[in-house]
Amino acid sequence: MSTRAEATRARLQAAALDLFERRGYRAVTVEEIAATAGVSHMTFFRHFATKERVLLDDPFxxxxxxxxxxxxxxxxxxxxxxxxxxxxxxxxxxxxxxxxxxxxxxxxxxxxxxxxxxxxxxxxxxxxxxxxxxxxxxxxxxxxxxxxxxxxxxxxxxxxxxxxxxxxxxxxxxxxxxxxxxxxxxxxxxxxxxxx
Amino acid sequence: MSTRAEATRARLQAAALDLFERRGYRAVTVEEIAATAGVSHMTFFRHFATKERVLLDDPFxxxxxxxxxxxxxxxxxxxxxxxxxxxxxxxxxxxxxxxxxxxxxxxxxxxxxxxxxxxxxxxxxxxxxxxxxxxxxxxxxxxxxxxxxxxxxxxxxxxxxxxxxxxxxxxxxxxxxxxxxxxxxxxxxxxxxxxx
DNA sequence: GCCTCAAGTGTTAGTCACTAACATCTTTCG
DNA sequence: CGAAAGATGTTAGTGACTAACACTTGAGGC
Structure with a gap:
């Protein structure tokens, strides 16, 4: 529930969306997304099970x-x-x-x-x-x-x-x-x- | 067209199906499939673009x-x-x-x-x-x-x-x-x- | 039979997604 | 303030997949 985790998650999603648009999904590494969001790649995978999931999240x-x-x-x-x-x-x-x-x-x-x-x-x-x-x-x-x-x-x-x-x-x-x-x-x- | 390639391909599929059934899809490595079929992992990828495709091939x-x-x-x-x-x-x-x-x-x-x-x-x-x-x-x-x-x-x-x-x-x-x-x-x- | 060309395959060395184990920091709450 | 719980970092892997280049094997012309 902590706000901190949610903020990190949101930063990761925003960074990913941005990088994917600029350079294409395949060309962007998880490392880069994590770095852009100011965290390590391990933190990325704690929030999203796979690289795909940072983009395909649907709570409906x-x-x-x-x-x-x-x-x-x-x-x-x-x-x-x-x-x-x-x-x-x-x-x-x-x-x-x-x-x-x-x-x-x-x-x-x-x-x-x-x-x-x-x-x-x-x-x-x-x-x-x-x-x-x-x-x-x-x-x-x-x-x-x-x-x-x-x-x-x-x-x-x-x-x-x-x-x-x-x-x-x-x-x-x-x-x-x-x-x-x-x-x-x-x-x-x-x-x-x-x-x- | 050559028969040799088709035979290799068939051996790879058979080996994969067998190993997957015995030990589960995730636990089987491409290396193992290739070795069982008597080829290298590179040959595997020349016949099937991904590990998935050895199983999901459909010509219909x-x-x-x-x-x-x-x-x-x-x-x-x-x-x-x-x-x-x-x-x-x-x-x-x-x-x-x-x-x-x-x-x-x-x-x-x-x-x-x-x-x-x-x-x-x-x-x-x-x-x-x-x-x-x-x-x-x-x-x-x-x-x-x-x-x-x-x-x-x-x-x-x-x-x-x-x-x-x-x-x-x-x-x-x-x-x-x-x-x-x-x-x-x-x-x-x-x-x-x-x-x- | 021998040569040639091409298809099929092997070797090696890499990148990157993803995992496990353990250390460290931060927040919360008594 | 102090300690437990949650969030993050570090390190060292495994395994899917790729690129570049060398080698082998087979079919057809000589």
Missing amino acids: DPVIAEAVAAQPSDLPAIERVARGMLSLTPLLDQEPTESTRRGIAIAAGVPELQAGMAANTATTARAIVDAAAAPGDEAEMRMAAAACLAAITAALLGWAADGPRSTLGDLVAGAMTAVVPHLADAHVPAFAGSPA | DPVIAEAVAAQPSDLPAIERVARGMLSLTPLLDQEPTESTRRGIAIAAGVPELQAGMAANTATTARAIVDAAAAPGDEAEMRMAAAACLAAITAALLGWAADGPRSTLGDLVAGAMTAVVPHLADAHVPAFAGSPA
Whole structure:
């Protein structure tokens, strides 16, 4: 909880983002990032398990899982997931979009980082299954979650490359429409969330 | 083209699969794999760009892309992709399933390898877009392809873990039904392919 | 059979991500 | 203030991967 650790972590992330943009992900060593942030490489690895993780940090899983669980349980799994994502689009439009976008833009050019993004979605998919799958439907929910998240990831990569032509929310909505076309005509109420 | 290179490559794959099963992916070094196959580590890297790739080698992309392109072009992208996959299930049931399954079973327990599988699907998705997307619909096709392939990957990982309770074809069919539920009632003709 | 060229492979010496063990410093709190 | 707990530093590794260059083995022309 200490503030000091959080500050170090933030300095490392900022330094990494900066160096990656300037010289490319591969050309930057962990040593350099650590030095720029004024710490040793060991401190870097205490905050981030791998070089990738300094860029791909995503704390959204619990909200997503809740939003999916809140959908009507008589719908097919794929539709529950897609509607859950759609219900989050209003929230997404309030995000600190810029640094997120810089990170994704870097990842868009580096295969290993795209693989890392995909690995993130595996974690998210697990969270969705745990929170929203009916007993016996885990397999279907797992596939549905993987499908929707992959579509969103694909959309994100295009978004970062093309520049911010649309908001994050619109992007996610577009991805869900690509997976479940008839959702284009549906009205999905915004997710309110539960009091923390 | 030379037979010698192919033999070395095959020996490396066999040695790797064997060692991975016995002692775990992480505990096996490239040096060991190379030594077991009777070559140096440099030869290993000439045949496989990374340690992962000795396990995750998949030459199916062109067939998949063709099968999707063969679907009626007035359908939504997601449905063209799903039907394309379904049309391949008869072919899949004739595959040398066993070594494939061993590889996936190993990958199922190693996060980095799952990320590698996801990276493979990115390549496949590109092939699908190139072969089957109508001009202007690239984005939608990219998301649809990512979604379907992710569902299949999720299914494969479960398959390898649970043991071969069903055939590869049934597995893919189940994944496509999870993504596009109404396809359960559709008849999709088998893909014939084009003469090589 | 011999020569040649090219493909396949080996050797060596490096870089860098990542880990383990232990020492040191800083903050917190009694 | 003093001590425990948390954050960071130092050092010495391992192992994936690369670059440069030398060597071997095989197929085709003479």
